[in-house]
Amino acid sequence: MNWINDELVRLTEKSLERSLSVYSLAAGHPGHLRRGESRLLNLSSNDYLGLSGHAAIVAAMSESLLSEGAGSGASRLVTGNRAPYALLEQSLAQWQGKEAALVFANGYMANTGVIGALVSRRDVVFSDRLNHASIVDGITLSRAEHVRYRHNDPDHLTFLLNKHRDARRKLIVTDAMFSMDGDHALLRELVVLKQRHGAMLMVDEAHSGGVYFARGEGLSHQLGVNEDVDVHMGTFSKSFGVYGAYVCGSRTLIRWLLNTARPLVYSTALPPAVIAGISKALELVQEEPWRRERLAALTKRFRASLCTAGFTVIDGDSPIIPLIVGDNETAVRFSSDLQDEGIAAVAIRPPTVPNGTARIRYSISALHMEQELMEAAARIRRIGLKLGVLKS
The missing domain is CATH 3.90.1150.10 (Aspartate Aminotransferase, domain 1)
Known part of the structure; x- marks a missing residue:
């Protein structure tokens, strides 16, 4: 060694x-x-x-801790799925204007799980060069071909999409707000390219969720392209001040992830107290x-x-x-x-x-x-x- x-x-x-x-x-x-x-x-x-120390969130977590215990005890597909999970996911789907939602343990697991469930060998993922490491690792683990386009360069992405036009599945994935530069993805341009080339579009709103639009829905809503985003991912560890992550999309997508997203299937569910804290934070994000x-x-x-x-x-x-x-x-x-x-x-x-x-x-x-x-x-x-x- x-x-x-x-x-x-x-x-x-x-x-x-x-x-x-x-x-x-x-x-x-x-x-x-x-x-x-x-x-x-x-x-x-x-x-x-500024929600990480909010008294109402702390109180909700404390109350849940006393009634539900410290841990969930199993994965969600075994016995770890408690009623508050379903209520939170319903609220998340309503908030995002999507059909369904699914909660993950954290953003890293959400990105690696979703990408691995959507693509594999014979598929191509088109990823902004400045995307978060969890996206990069998700693509690597998926075994799909990883094609990086120059940061916020739709022309370069167009060239690459044309080059790989015969791929079985094509996935465009981007941060909405880039964590190290703070600039925004060109989501409107990505939607046009997604539609033109028959690709899926996944947007990571980890840093923009809670910050933008009327109820904190994020940058996709602010730019008016939410309905065209196939996979909306976000986290609870930033603006929400708690921990965890979520994915919103169609009912079909969520059913598929529940069966194939390995970090979800093979991980113990978040403790009920964390779910209680997230639920209260979601209320505050929208109401304040x-x-x-x-x-x-x-x-x-x-x-x-x-x-x-x-x-x-x-x-x-x-x-x-x-x-x-x-x-x-x-x-x-x-x-x-x-x-x-x-x-x-x-x-x-x-x-x-x-x-x-x-x-x-x-x-x-x-x-x-x-x-x-x-x-x-x-x-x-x-x-x-x-x-x-x-x-x-």
């Missing part, structure tokens, strides 16, 4: 080794964390709507639009402050705001200096992002206060100048 030490040395030399840090909530300070004795403004969370409105306003203000400070920021309205640093070592130093300044913002490095594009990925929450974000932008500017990321 000595080779492992050699590989770890190489990771360290390239500033690519990861390690775990211990954080806790900063009681009485929404949007903050504690690490040791330090209180940090949390700019690395996916808790976009002020959270989306506040998130949008804070995001716009923070983006503007970074631009005023001299940073180049990708255009957009998403709460994900990356600052491209370039090399791994500078990104790690930037993150460390931010922590010294009271800001939790993690360095994102390859293979999560392409080589040469290491970054600090900021993400905004409805829990943040405008003044603290403005102060954070000033500190980020000072560090950028010190490290030479910004020129004075």
